[in-house]
Amino acid sequence: MESSAVTLEKNKKLPRSSSLWRQIARRFLQNKMSLIGLAFLIFIILFSFIGPFFSPYVNLGVDPTNINQSPSAQHWLGTDKLGRDVLTRLMLAGRISLLVGLGAMVMSVVIGGVLGIISGFYRGIVDQIIMRIADVLMTLPGLPLLFIMAAILSEWKVPTEYRIYIVMLMLSIVGWPGLARLVRSQILSLSERQFMQATEALGLRDTRKLFKHLLPNIIPLLIVSGTLSVGGAILSESTLSFFGLGVVPPDASWGNMITSANSLLDFQKRPWLWVPPGLAIFLTVISINLLGDGLRDAIDPNMRRR
């Protein structure tokens, strides 16, 4: 009797943590695979962002006396052809790869979300223009498009420190159309619901309808597709960097670390140069996808594949 009164009291104080969100959390925690994904992702984030503080090699950089060492007690993953510690570089590369993935996701969610909401809500000519642009971007294969954009950037000689932001922007340009379509279709179906008609009857202004009524309804969708798109963005960034078109040295990214596999000698004799970044990409993307799947199942049980 008393305990139920206490929980009721809590409910009153925390209207935000409604039963809906608690249900989602419970469903998510039941899913083993997504918990594994989440755990590994946390590990990778700690590894990349906290790890370098424990490494003695961060500021050393190039060490000509110590090149191409195989793994040892001093260098757990050996050194590369410039004598840099591979483990430390792996951590620093993780920072950049994760940041690029996250940044590209945020940008494409913002661009895709805003454009999707606008075209779904206003329809008509605005919708036509936005969706045709999206169609054009979607009909062009993504990778060649990225290559062309990257090549143009290389021509313009963009300073390397800005390069990762530009890569984020490029990835989000390729990434937003799919999201915009998804959001638009949701908005279209929500607009037909009676509560949207009710907002019209209440004489609410458009901004209030958009941001107070429609946006909260599509947040689960944005969370799920946003999470899943991080993995794709990391992969695309790695691909670009592998070809020397994304993040370029001296900045490390997992993609440009694998570039060493291009040389036959490194490929055959020095697997410590390209296996760790390869594994890092593989495991990170897999765990992001597991996490995304788990979130999707938890947020919307109807979307689950059977």
Place this chain on the structure above:
Amino acid sequence: MGNTVLDVKNLLTQYYTNGGVIKAVDDVSFSIPKGQTVCLVGESGCGKSAVAMSIMGLIDGGSGGIKNGEILFEGKDLLKLKKHELRQLRGNDISMIFQEPMTSLNPVLTIGGQIMEPLMEHELISKKEAKKRALELIELVGIGRAEEIFNSYPHQLSGGMLQRIMIAIALACSPNLLIADEPTTALDVTIQAQILDLLRSLKEQRDMSMLLITHDLGVVAEVADYVIVMYAGKVIEEGPVVELFKNPKHPYTKGLLKAKPVINQRQEELYTIAGQVPNLATLTPSCYFSERCEQCMAICKEQMPKINDLDNGQRVACWLYEEVTTV
């Protein structure tokens, strides 16, 4: 005439369908005096909701439109107002209660937030003030535990409570006209009575006018001052509620009243009006009810009767009475 809140004149609302253009509301005129309740009655698809939608300006431009007529609200023609002027009226001076309370509230927003919205939109008051008013409104519509309800979500409440909330939202800005589109259809009978009582007492307290749309004659008898019977988009009979119930003229109205179960009277089977509502896309110039009418005459198949005044304040569109008045 100064006491008229709403005056609808020759309203013609059409919907475009694959089968052609449909006149959902065909040359409908009526007015609502201040403080009175007018009921629109008719079976499904007769255009009664389309009247409400037309008044509120909720007809989707892609699927239909108002082709003719005037809707004068306190002297202003709603059809000629600019978009922002209309927005300032809706929810403020005119508000509407929908049929399905469960789907008319946004599932991801709290009840309180949704009651506060029209207040903050139209009265430009602070959030704190709006909350105070919202809590008062929740009390007003007869729900206790206002604070708890304020913070809950629509799925946590029952249909009857949600309809009370809808009423609270509609009344938030003290409108002069309340349009209720089948407000009790989705609710069970005991709750229906409570909601009707609530609407009636609030209407009287606030000297509000009400347009109530329903297919339930029991509801009409309980709350209406004046009744309008619609059939296939046309008004076929109208009159003060007592007259109309005591002395229905049109065969359709008679049929409707006969089809009502009467308490303490044993009936083997309820009366039904044979046939179905005609397809609105393929109407011919005739009395639209002629196919189903038991007193159908030759002229009914050829010409549409006009609506005429009778001596006792009733108006009816039927050839049966046309002859009486002309001869």
